[in-house]
Amino acid sequence: MGFNEAPVKALVTGGGGFLGGAIVRQLVARGDQVRSFSRGEHPELALIGVTQFRGDLADRDAVNLAAEGCDTVFHVAAKAGIWGSYREYHLANVTGTENVIAACIRKGVCRLVYTGSPSVVFDGSDVEGGDESLPYPSRYQAHYPQTKAMAERLVLAANSPRLATVSLRPHLIWGPGDNHLVPRIIARGKAGRLRRIGNRPCLVDTVYVDNAAQAHLLAADSLTPGGTVAGKAYFISNGEPIPLWDMVNRILAAAGLPPVSRSIPPGVALTIGAICEALWSGVRLPGEPPMTRFVAREMATAHWFDISAARRDLGYNPVISINEGLKRLEKWLGENG
Numbered sequence: 001m002g003f004n005e006a007p008v009k010a011l012v013t014g015g016g017g018f019l020g021g022a023i024v025r026q027l028v029a030r031g032d033q034v035r036s037f038s039r040g041e042h043p044e045l046a047l048i049g050v051t052q053f054r055g056d057l058a059d060r061d062a063v064n065l066a067a068e069g070c071d072t073v074f075h076v077a078a079k080a081g082i083w084g085s086y087r088e089y090h091l092a093n094v095t096g097t098e099n100v101i102a103a104c105i106r107k108g109v110c111r112l113v114y115t116g117s118p119s120v121v122f123d124g125s126d127v128e129g130g131d132e133s134l135p136y137p138s139r140y141q142a143h144y145p146q147t148k149a150m151a152e153r154l155v156l157a158a159n160s161p162r163l164a165t166v167s168l169r170p171h172l173i174w175g176p177g178d179n180h181l182v183p184r185i186i187a188r189g190k191a192g193r194l195r196r197i198g199n200r201p202c203l204v205d206t207v208y209v210d211n212a213a214q215a216h217l218l219a220a221d222s223l224t225p226g227g228t229v230a231g232k233a234y235f236i237s238n239g240e241p242i243p244l245w246d247m248v249n250r251i252l253a254a255a256g257l258p259p260v261s262r263s264i265p266p267g268v269a270l271t272i273g274a275i276c277e278a279l280w281s282g283v284r285l286p287g288e289p290p291m292t293r294f295v296a297r298e299m300a301t302a303h304w305f306d307i308s309a310a311r312r313d314l315g316y317n318p319v320i321s322i323n324e325g326l327k328r329l330e331k332w333l334g335e336n337g
Contacts, residue, residue, distance in 0.1 A: 014077030057096025176332030196263035
């Protein structure tokens with residue numbers, strides 16, 4: 001059960017997504033009353049008794065309706081990715097979060113768990129063992145981290161005696177059912193389009209999806225007005241930093257693909273990223289560019305974090321190791337083509 005050993009009445013925005021779905025399943029498994037808010041209908045949620053509300057985060061009335069009668073909101077939905085207009089990112093990530101906060105206050109929700117991102121503190125340089133004292137940078141290199149930082153600030157500023165808030169920052173979520181990181185790696189691996197950027201063995205953190213979901217439930221259960229967790233942000237990972245390209249190659253191996261063997265210098269990747277951004281912006285080419293300057297810097301730097309605060313305050317202990325997670329991923333890929 002949830003907080004105070006009573007069933008939680010929870011709303012999960014983005015409940016039909018990768019992380020949101022994992023949170024929903026864990027809430028249902030422990031007997032909580034769960035509803036999902038997303039733009040589409042998800043039959044798999046109906047099968048486990050989840051009440052679904054359809055709508056857009058930018059629609060304040062729709063968000064208010066979904067939050068009615070809930071005591072906890074997990075705000076997971078966001079516009080992710082590396083490409084899109086600032087307006088699109090701001091509308092989903094900032095305006096949407098404003099609407100979620102307003103709905104919580106209007107409808108008497110007492111706990112808001114927000115899914116943030118470690119990218120809100122990324123300034124283009126190495127982060128090695130960084131903790132929650134890391135500042136927000138003065139400038140951002142992409143719309144996603146900029147708008148996620150704006151949203152996180154709103155969430156933490158909304159913490160009050162009426163509404164306790166917390167932000168979690170899971171890093172590189174992966175696992176069976178992933179619709180973002182794993183399929184991109186596999187698709188580019190199959191097409192022979194993956195290249196190491198530089199030759200430094202930069203360590204990065206990742207987090208298996210079920211561990212990330214469990215961290216959200218623990219945060220909600222620990223969250224009380226004026227308590228230790230309220231108004232804070234926490235990094236969430238598997239606590240197993242691994243060289244980036246080792247992790248990429250292990251995901252490729254789970255899909256039966258060969259490792260990445262070719263590389264390009266970081267400076268070349270940055271130049272390619274700048275050219276791609278100019279082309280996609282100027283000519284309005286469809287889809288995402290294959291490289292951006294933000295991605296080039298991310299793939300050439302270390303970014304791993306100290307999760308001792310989450311262990312101490314939330315009782316977070318990642319149960320599923322990278323090795324075990326990769327076994328589960330390989331099995332799922334084999335069963336799902």
